[in-house]
Amino acid sequence: xxxxxxxxxxxxxxxxxxxxxxxxxxxxxxxxxxxxxxxxxxxxxxxxxxxxxxxxxxxxxxxxxxxxxxxxxxxxxxxxxxxxxxxxxxxxxxxxxxxxxxxxxxxxxxxxxxxxxxxxxxxxxxxxxxxxxxxxxxxxxxxxxxxxxxxxxxxxxxxxxxxxxxxxxxxxxxxxxxxxxxxxxxxxxxxxxxxxxxxxxxxxxxxxxxxxxxxxxxxxxxxxxxxxxxxxxxxxxxxxxxxxxxxxxxxxxxxxxxxxxxxxxxxxxxxxxxxxxxxxxxxxxxxxxxxxxxxxxxxxxxxxxxxxxxxxxxxxxxxxxxxxxxxxxxxxxxxxxxxxxxxxxxxxxxxxxxxxxxxxxxxxxxxxxxxxxxxxxxxxxxxxxxxxxxxxxxxxxxxxxxxxxxxxx
Amino acid sequence: xxxxxxxxxxxxxxxxxxxxxxxxxxxxxxxxxxxxxxxxxxxxxxxxxxxxxxxxxxxxxxxxxxxxxxxxxxxxxxxxxxxxxxxxxxxxxxxxxxxxxxxxxxxxxxxxxxxxxxxxxxxxxxxxxxxxxxxxxxxxxxxxxxxxxxxxxxxxxxxxxxxxxxxxxxxxxxxxxxxxxxxxxxxxxxxxxxxxxxxxxxxxxxxxxxxxxxxxxxxxxxxxxxxxxxxxxxxxxxxxxxxxxxxxxxxxxxxxxxxxxxxxxxxxxxxxxxxxxxxxxxxxxxxxxxxxxxxxxxxxxxxxxxxxxxxxxxxxxxxxxxxxxxxxxxxxxxxxxxxxxxxxxxxxxxxxxxxxxxxxxxxxxxxxxxxxxxxxxxxxxxxxxxxxxxxxxxxxxxxxxxxxxxxxx
Numbered sequence: 001x002x003x004x005x006x007x008x009x010x011x012x013x014x015x016x017x018x019x020x021x022x023x024x025x026x027x028x029x030x031x032x033x034x035x036x037x038x039x040x041x042x043x044x045x046x047x048x049x050x051x052x053x054x055x056x057x058x059x060x061x062x063x064x065x066x067x068x069x070x071x072x073x074x075x076x077x078x079x080x081x082x083x084x085x086x087x088x089x090x091x092x093x094x095x096x097x098x099x100x101x102x103x104x105x106x107x108x109x110x111x112x113x114x115x116x117x118x119x120x121x122x123x124x125x126x127x128x129x130x131x132x133x134x135x136x137x138x139x140x141x142x143x144x145x146x147x148x149x150x151x152x153x154x155x156x157x158x159x160x161x162x163x164x165x166x167x168x169x170x171x172x173x174x175x176x177x178x179x180x181x182x183x184x185x186x187x188x189x190x191x192x193x194x195x196x197x198x199x200x201x202x203x204x205x206x207x208x209x210x211x212x213x214x215x216x217x218x219x220x221x222x223x224x225x226x227x228x229x230x231x232x233x234x235x236x237x238x239x240x241x242x243x244x245x246x247x248x249x250x251x252x253x254x255x256x257x258x259x260x261x262x263x264x265x266x267x268x269x270x271x272x273x274x275x276x277x278x279x280x281x282x283x284x285x286x287x288x289x290x291x292x293x294x295x296x297x298x299x300x301x302x303x304x305x306x307x308x309x310x311x312x313x314x315x316x317x318x319x320x321x322x323x324x325x326x327x328x329x330x331x332x333x334x335x336x337x338x339x340x341x342x343x344x345x346x347x348x349x350x351x352x353x354x355x356x357x358x359x360x361x362x363x364x365x366x367x368x369x370x371x372x373x374x375x376x377x378x379x380x381x382x383x384x385x386x387x388x389x390x391x392x393x394x395x396x397x398x399x400x401x402x403x404x405x406x407x408x409x
Numbered sequence: 410x411x412x413x414x415x416x417x418x419x420x421x422x423x424x425x426x427x428x429x430x431x432x433x434x435x436x437x438x439x440x441x442x443x444x445x446x447x448x449x450x451x452x453x454x455x456x457x458x459x460x461x462x463x464x465x466x467x468x469x470x471x472x473x474x475x476x477x478x479x480x481x482x483x484x485x486x487x488x489x490x491x492x493x494x495x496x497x498x499x500x501x502x503x504x505x506x507x508x509x510x511x512x513x514x515x516x517x518x519x520x521x522x523x524x525x526x527x528x529x530x531x532x533x534x535x536x537x538x539x540x541x542x543x544x545x546x547x548x549x550x551x552x553x554x555x556x557x558x559x560x561x562x563x564x565x566x567x568x569x570x571x572x573x574x575x576x577x578x579x580x581x582x583x584x585x586x587x588x589x590x591x592x593x594x595x596x597x598x599x600x601x602x603x604x605x606x607x608x609x610x611x612x613x614x615x616x617x618x619x620x621x622x623x624x625x626x627x628x629x630x631x632x633x634x635x636x637x638x639x640x641x642x643x644x645x646x647x648x649x650x651x652x653x654x655x656x657x658x659x660x661x662x663x664x665x666x667x668x669x670x671x672x673x674x675x676x677x678x679x680x681x682x683x684x685x686x687x688x689x690x691x692x693x694x695x696x697x698x699x700x701x702x703x704x705x706x707x708x709x710x711x712x713x714x715x716x717x718x719x720x721x722x723x724x725x726x727x728x729x730x731x732x733x734x735x736x737x738x739x740x741x742x743x744x745x746x747x748x749x750x751x752x753x754x755x756x757x758x759x760x761x762x763x764x765x766x767x768x769x770x771x772x773x774x775x776x777x778x779x780x781x782x783x784x785x786x787x788x789x790x791x792x793x794x795x796x797x798x799x800x801x802x803x804x805x806x807x808x809x810x811x812x813x814x815x816x817x818x
Binding site: 016019020053054056057061062064065066068069071072075078079080082083084086087093094096099145 | 428429459465470473478484487488489492495505552
């Protein structure tokens with residue numbers, strides 16, 4: 001008995017039939033005696049249809065107006081889900097983001113939540129109602145409708161769970177949980193019973209797109225236990241929570257990977273204190289995300305800076321660097337596309353300094369050249385040739401015994 | 410130079426192409442140096458599609474949730490229209506009903522506007538922007554999203570025009586103006602240059618569905634000149650305003666008609682003071698609208714009450730009267746369906762007492778039996794057999810010289 005926040009993504013509410021299925025999931029939780037808050041996304045392809053309408057009018061539509069347009073998607077879902085719950089005889093009420101007290105920055109397309117006023121929801125929960133909230137959206141303090149950007153509905157769910165001091169936040173999705181690696185590529189991929197916030201953050205940031213990193217961060221900060229589970233199948237998912245309860249004997253918890261990586265090298269830079277910050281603040285100002293960064297000083301007291309980006313950003317990156325050539329004072333730019341990033345993640349690494357070395361050895365044995373390396377306390381990322389990506393993931397998965405089920409401690 | 414409110418209905422914004430056409434209309438007005446506020450409805454069939462989704466979930470969906478669902482329709486249109494205006498290089502901003510300061514009762518599906526706070530719109534107009542507002546919707550003071558019911562977008566436009574002290578309110582629709590009668594039925598039907606609020610009210614109430622009576626009432630109360638005109642063709646429409654400027658020599662301005670009328674008679678009622686109010690308050694309580702009412706006391710000191718209703722309401726009406734038989738103390742109910750109502754409207758009638766007599770004479774000449782009559786200062790309505798409806802309208806149109814163009818005074 002407590003407050004449970006449930007989140008259902010676009011696929012889970014993609015048709016009337018699926019919305020009725022979600023209603024049953026919600027009712028199951030309500031019948032256990034819990035207060036239930038449900039966060040939903042727009043129905044399946046409806047966001048794509050709205051984007052298509054906008055693109056028929058403008059190649060680059062106003063972000064404010066896109067927010068006005070796209071937020072209708074979740075508003076359709078919340079009303080239909082509330083109707084479905086009412087039809088089953090349960091008291092239910094739907095709220096848009098602004099009605100639910102979700103306050104954000106006034107930044108369109110990618111606003112951050114600044115505050116949640118949970119009074120309206122609390123009042124309805126106290127009255128015994130199931131509360132259905134539109135994910136992905138909020139309003140600024142000047143009453144502009146905003147959206148939270150990618151993974152926004154996850155963030156809404158976790159933020160509401162925090163504001164309501166919920167006992168759990170269940171993220172229903174189209175997979176059954178968090179896997180050691182992507183099961184579409186690696187046969188032995190295994191669903192994890194539990195994973196820590198930090199490990200999930202690393203996996204999420206590394207492209208294991210089950211759960212958005214912003215949502216995980218939020219959950220970590222407010223210590224909200226998350227469960228990622230399937231909206232279609234009735235099986236336990238993966239619990240994301242603090243480390244204590246984890247399968248501690250597992251050093252590496254998962255392997256993330258992504259292709260379409262490009263390495264850019266800027267050669268012959270002056271060896272000055274501000275060189276690094278100038279390059280990356282220039283790129284950031286133009287909205288270009290850089291991932292791994294390596295700096296190397298050469299014998300002639302010049303510096304080479306290499307960094308990895310998404311291949312799709314290469315053209316913009318080169319063009320911006322060229323525009324700022326006089327300011328940055330580099331000699332030339334080199335780039336290599338067709339690369340991939342493969343990373344091992346696990347909080348057990350902190351106390352196991354040999355893990356990175358083992359990873360490199362495994363890759364070397366397969367004659368896979370490591371082109372860039374980046375490490376954190378719980379992660380080792382390598383950039384390799386894209387053609388070796390799947391092989392690398394596969395052999396690392398075996399090498400670190402990820403297929404084996406380990407007992408929960 | 411002033412403030413112009415323009416309203417475009419669902420057909421006028423039914424596709425991206427039509428929204429672009431509307432944008433051009435708006436820009437034409439802006440280019441004249443006016444401040445422009447545009448009120449739009451949901452795109453063409455989109456409301457029907459939303460209703461269909463709701464009906465797949467519930468045969469009688471919650472009115473509150475229907476308001477949540479349906480208001481997304483206008484929100485889509487406003488954002489797309491704002492994008493189209495921005496794309497053409499004009500500053501524009503869209504607002505939902507609640508953002509535009511439209512406050513209503515907390516009554517779902519059919520709320521009345523209680524107040525408009527025009528500050529937000531005024532601020533944007535002052536900044537030179539074209540303001541696009543979602544019609545048909547508002548919010549209660551407890552921040553529930555409401556809809557204004559039938560003709561709601563017209564009402565939004567006129568109410569905004571009143572609150573902004575606009576110079577004119579143009580209602581763009583799929584007809585070119587207000588006609589003497591329905592041109593689909595009567596060849597000689599002629600577009601009126603001007604008509605008074607009261608005449609328009611009678612015509613609107615009588616089924617000439619160009620403009621909703623609520624909107625006309627609002628315009629009359631605040632003395633807002635309306636123009637009904639085509640969104641497709643670039644010709645003058647019909648101006649609705651106070652009488653002074655009217656074509657005063659025309660006694661009858663228009664002929665309205667509707668079929669699917671049923672007459673219900675309740676016979677053998679006790680002749681008591683409260684009989685009338687009891688019957689009609691009972692029917693009103695169940696949401697049944699009654700049109701013409703005739704009371705007749707018979708020689709045995711009993712009363713017969715006849716009234717006309719929409720044929721679709723017959724079953725409910727009979728069932729409610731039967732449920733309350735002991736209370737109403739009537740002897741029996743009779744009903745006749747397949748009837749039609751034909752009405753002549755014109756403010757010139759006030760000073761021409763013979764108009765009703767002339768109408769009856771014209772009908773009698775064609776051997777059309779008048780089954781019920783109702784008159785107001787500017788209207789005479791008759792209920793006749795449905796099979797004679799079109800003939801009656803046609804001969805009345807000729808008899809009252811409505812095909813002739815008269816000069817404006």
